[in-house]
Amino acid sequence: MTLRIALAQVNCRVGDVAGNADRLLATAADAQAAGADLLITPELALSGYPPEDLLLRDDFLATCDAQLQRLAGAAPLPLLVGHPQRVEHRLYNSASLLRDGRVESTYHKHCLPNYAVFDEMRYFTPGAQPLLFTCAGASCAVAICEDVWCGPGVAQAARAQGAQMLLVLNASPYHLGKQRLREDTVGRLAQQVGLPIVYMNLVGGQDELVFDGGSFVVDADGLLCQRAPSCVEAMPLVDFHRDEGMTLRPVAAVQAPLADEAAEVYTVLCLGVRDYVEKNAFPGVVLGLSGGVDSALTLAIAVDALGAERVDALIMPSRYTADMSVVDAREEARRLGVRSHVLAIEALFSTYLETLAPLFAGRPADVTEENLQARIRAALLMAFSNKNGPLLLTTGNKSELAVGYATLYGDMAGGFAVIKDCPKTLVYRLARYRNSLSPVIPERVLTRPPSAELAPGQRDQDSLPPYEELDAIIAAYVEADRGAAEIIARGFAPATVQRVLRMIDRAEYKRRQAPPGVRISARAFGKDRRYPITNGYTP
Secondary structure, rough: OOOOEEEEEEEOOOOOOHHHHHHHHHHHHHHOOOOEEEOHHHHOOOOOOHHHHHHHHHHHHHHHHHHHHHHHHHHHOOEEEEEEEEEEEEEEEEEEEOOOOOOEEEEEOOOOOOOOOOOHHOOOOOOOOOOOOOOOOEEEEEEHHHHHOOOOHHHHHHOOOOOOEEEEEOOEEEOOOOOHHHHHHHHHHHHHHHHEEEEEEEEOEEEEEEEOOOOOOOOOOOOOOOOEEEEEEEEEEOOOOOOOOOOOEEEEOOOOOOOHHHHHHHHHHHHHHHHHHHHHHOOOOEEEOOOOHHHHHHHHHHHHHHHHHHHEEEOOOOOOHHHHHHHHHHHHHHHOEEEEEEEOOOHHHHHHHHHHHHHHOOOOOHHHHHHHHHHHHHHHHHHHHHHHHOOEEEOHHHHHHHOOOOOOOOOOOEEEEOOEEEEEEEEHHHHHHHHOOOOOOOOHHOOOOOOOOOOOOHHHHHHOHHOOOOOOOOHHHHHHHHHHHHHHOOOOHHHHHHHHHHHHHHHHHOOOOOOOOOOOOOOOEEEEEEOOOOOOOOO
């Protein structure tokens, strides 16, 4: 063995600079005990990623500087750490080599992403200089995340200066297919520049984003040599040997398997819920359990993320709730071992109708009465949350959120929207996946037609196209930015496409008031898609 590098695939908390430093020091001690010559952290590991407007605070930057110096003085082995750094009046996304008790050298990220969920140009100045250093006789070059996505320039410059490997610090958030995309992109780059690449990724949830880890190593031919597990902390060790031509080559090691799509998404959702609850110090969660598939899936995720003892479910039937829905909701709670509480809303609903009768006189019942029921339930859930402290989870899916098939201040009310980026068709796949582990969702919930049960005989498909059709239109318009003509050309009825697109655009004011939730697609509602509420454009 010529060189051993430890990868600190750690779960950092944004803003907890001292706590992050402590975590890195503990990992450094483990790395030293494992015989590592160098420990690499994720991008901005010291501050957490993304720190957003914390970066505009002088006191926050001063804290980062102080903790960087503490790390330098206490690290038991060379440490390559990601952190923000202000130089004169410019702020950089940086990586510093800490060695022999001091900050030996620093690299500033060259390529700053400013798309999708990234807005680094708001804060940082791009760097221009490469960084090479020698460790155990090997010449190592440094890059940070987007530096390997924006073309071969950074890697080629490092190779031209004599680098024998490229060490890349990342905070790369999850979306469907992202791990394969990372490995393909980095593999092609390694092959192009003829350097092995160590890709070190962050793990953990941060508001809407989930960083899924999966750190990996490719050799100079672009072949995968090692992959760390996804969605868990780990400290994989990467060994390099010199071949007969004195070329450094990574030694093939464990490649954690890639899960299938449903298992992958389910794990990411659990991590997102767990970290949002834990990092914000909520004692647990509460949700409304209707007997439908959305709330059943949300309940299962909450239990798997936090444990049944930290989950409460409120079952709130109305005059329109089928008996089977109450039976199924109770059974879901029983199978998952959570506390359930039945609070019938008929008396409250009747009181609302009686109070409003003079104002509604002469007008037929419509969506107003439906929304009243959802808002009554929201008031009960929020009261439980206020009194007992748990975070209220909402249970709406992406299909409903897209077209506004949800009640503002009703079923949209809450603190975290677990499945807000999961279209209905995916919700069913996730529920089937969870039942393949153990049957926690009654089969009837998965086979009966979905209904909000806010009016007599109501079915979702009375108001919406079939979900297979709706989800495909939403994906084309929201995630791929396709216009009406392009979507219609795929075989969808023009009237259906125009109606769905109008519903999506008109619902923007609702979505702007929705809670955050886990991003699993390449284009989620929220900071990922920023559309005007007042909008006169017709696609």
